[in-house]
Amino acid sequence: MAAPDTHRAIDAVWRIESARLIAGLARMVGDIGLAEDLAQDALVSALERWPESGVPDNPGAWLMATAKNRAIDQIRRRALVERKHSELGYELEALQEAAVPDLEAAIDDDFGDDLLRLMFTACHPVLSAEARVALTLRLLGGLTTEEIARAYLVPTSTVAQRIVRAKRTLADARVPFEVPRGVDREARLSSVLEVIYLVFNEGYTATAGEHWMRPLLCEDALRLGRILAELAPQEPEVHGLVALMEIQASRARARVGPCGEPILLLDQNRARWDRLLIRRGLAALARAEGLGGALGFYALQAAIAACHARARAPEDTDWVRIAELYDTLARIAPSPIVELNRAVAVAMAYGPEAGLELVDALAPERSLREYRYFPGVRADLLERLGRFDEARAEFERAASLTQNERERDLLLKRAAACAPGIANQP
Amino acid sequence: MRFMIMVKATADSETGAMPAEELFTAMADYHEELVKAGVLLDASGLQPSSKGWRIKYSSGRRTVVDGPFTESKELIAGYTLIQVKSREEAREWAKRFPAPFGEDAEGEIEVRQLYELDDFEPGESVERFRAMGVSTEE
Numbered sequence: 281m282a283a284p285d286t287h288r289a290i291d292a293v294w295r296i297e298s299a300r301l302i303a304g305l306a307r308m309v310g311d312i313g314l315a316e317d318l319a320q321d322a323l324v325s326a327l328e329r330w331p332e333s334g335v336p337d338n339p340g341a342w343l344m345a346t347a348k349n350r351a352i353d354q355i356r357r358r359a360l361v362e363r364k365h366s367e368l369g370y371e372l373e374a375l376q377e378a379a380v381p382d383l384e385a386a387i388d389d390d391f392g393d394d395l396l397r398l399m400f401t402a403c404h405p406v407l408s409a410e411a412r413v414a415l416t417l418r419l420l421g422g423l424t425t426e427e428i429a430r431a432y433l434v435p436t437s438t439v440a441q442r443i444v445r446a447k448r449t450l451a452d453a454r455v456p457f458e459v460p461r462g463v464d465r466e467a468r469l470s471s472v473l474e475v476i477y478l479v480f481n482e483g484y485t486a487t488a489g490e491h492w493m494r495p496l497l498c499e500d501a502l503r504l505g506r507i508l509a510e511l512a513p514q515e516p517e518v519h520g521l522v523a524l525m526e527i528q529a530s531r532a533r534a535r536v537g538p539c540g541e542p543i544l545l546l547d548q549n550r551a552r553w554d555r556l557l558i559r560r561g562l563a564a565l566a567r568a569e570g571l572g573g574a575l576g577f578y579a580l581q582a583a584i585a586a587c588h589a590r591a592r593a594p595e596d597t598d599w600v601r602i603a604e605l606y607d608t609l610a611r612i613a614p615s616p617i618v619e620l621n622r623a624v625a626v627a628m629a630y631g632p633e634a635g636l637e638l639v640d641a642l643a644p645e646r647s648l649r650e651y652r653y654f655p656g657v658r659a660d661l662l663e664r665l666g667r668f669d670e671a672r673a674e675f676e677r678a679a680s681l682t683q684n685e686r687e688r689d690l691l692l693k694r695a696a697a698c699a700p701g702i703a704n705q706p
Numbered sequence: 707m708r709f710m711i712m713v714k715a716t717a718d719s720e721t722g723a724m725p726a727e728e729l730f731t732a733m734a735d736y737h738e739e740l741v742k743a744g745v746l747l748d749a750s751g752l753q754p755s756s757k758g759w760r761i762k763y764s765s766g767r768r769t770v771v772d773g774p775f776t777e778s779k780e781l782i783a784g785y786t787l788i789q790v791k792s793r794e795e796a797r798e799w800a801k802r803f804p805a806p807f808g809e810d811a812e813g814e815i816e817v818r819q820l821y822e823l824d825d826f827e828p829g830e831s832v833e834r835f836r837a838m839g840v841s842t843e844e
Contacts, residue, residue, distance in 0.1 A: 292794035296743060499789065506744035556748060
């Protein structure tokens with residue numbers, strides 16, 4: 281195998297093995313920053329040796345053994361330094377010697393729990409949302425700093441700094457490497473789910489830049505979600521989130537036009553929806569519901585997405601059911617954005633008048649004023665009611681609020697279509 | 707990107723005989739690994755060609771030919787569909803696929819990449835094809 285080929289093969293091995301490697305090491309040394317350094321050192325050794333020796337049969341085990349030896353060296357060295365400064369020298373040495381075999385045994389255990397610990401730690405609420413995302417993609421997604429930077433359209437140095445700072449914050453806060461229990465668990469789990477969904481959404485509807493979607497981020501998020509579903513199979517909301525992402529991802533091909541412009545749900549060619557992902561999504565939703573999670577935040581959204589997925593044509597959509605689901609969602613997770621979506625569903629089920637009434641009731645909501653979908657929805661309803669002048673003004677306002685160029689083009693086009701003269705044509 | 711790992715049929719698989727317990731376990735273990743890594747999309751074994759049929763197209767005519775078909779190497783006995791980050795990752799997973807008919811038996815798998823919309827920044831020529839109504843994706 282030529283050297284560049286080996287390097288690419290090593291990248292692939294890294295992608296597959298890095299998360300459990302870092303997770304296993306983190307349990308051993310109790311610090312994810314140090315664990316990642318050790319794993320990286322093992323990767324460097326692989327890059328030095330494998331082009332000569334070939335990729336070993338079990339590359340994951342090779343990397344783990346190499347990193348583990350380094351970890352044990354480090355622990356011994358640290359003990360040595362401490363001994364020099366301490367009166368307790370011999371006792372400490374005895375302790376460390378005793379501890380090493382335990383660590384070796386521990387690391388050979390099932391790595392699933394370690395991965396779950398790593399996920400919870402990387403998504404710890406002590407970190408900012410941006411830091412959690414970067415750390416999760418890096419430690420669990422196996423992405424390089426450059427890949428994360430490219431995905432988020434920010435300089436590599438920014439991501440690198442974010443990761444360094446996040447690791448320091450975790451160490452300073454002495455965040456234990458563990459799966460939280462009891463009441464804490466639920467809140468911490470929603471933090472993990474939130475991070476995964478943030479990644480997915482950034483890929484699904486890019487907040488900035490010239491592209492409407494960045495599908496690779498969607499794939500990364502889906503992969504993380506699918507992994508989590510295996511690590512915590514008893515958690516209904518995990519399956520709810522996976523269901524939501526699978527069903528939304530099933531529309532990826534249909535929601536972008538030939539020139540990169542967005543195509544809205546009801547205008548999409550449903551033949552281009554990915555039936556395999558829909559099937560997987562519906563199965564995940566059934567799993568969430570089977571675990572008693574039908575009323576979960578993500579399961580409800582997945583149920584709404586499923587209503588669309590089941591409709592063969594837009595006119596087959598069960599809008600009454602969707603309006604009901606939004607109603608439930610608004611009760612368990614009240615937010616102006618959910619209300620806005622409920623208004624859209626109500627408009628579809630009972631007519632634009634009923635929808636507009638709900639939207640206008642939301643108008644004073646401060647958080648909605650700068651939210652680009654608000655004037656967009658209002659514009660759409662006004663247009664359907666034949667109030668074209670008001671509709672045009674709202675479309676233009678929506679266009680001024682988005683940072684996504686593709687979306688802005690679409691909104692301005694719709695504004696122009698409301699111009700007097702062509703306004704009355706179908 | 708998606709890849710399909712296809713298991714080529716053998717005379718033995720064409721008889722419809724169930725695989726040995728050991729092989730079943732190896733396959734289950736492998737696929738479980740894929741699920742845990744979040745890369746498995748779909749997988750299934752296919753029934754022997756004696757239960758299938760072919761349709762041949764020639765000079766505007768269609769002829770239905772019932773199985774079984776003899777050239778077993780041309781037949782597929784099962785498939786595993788994965789979604790991965792790179793071609794090399796697919797290769798790495800494929801390398802870990804168990805010997806499809808047991809360690810001592812002859813067997814062959816073939817891996818093919820699926821066409822898909824992997825970027826949304828079509829070039830000029832892609833645009834021209836699209837304008838002509840020719841799909842460049844599927």
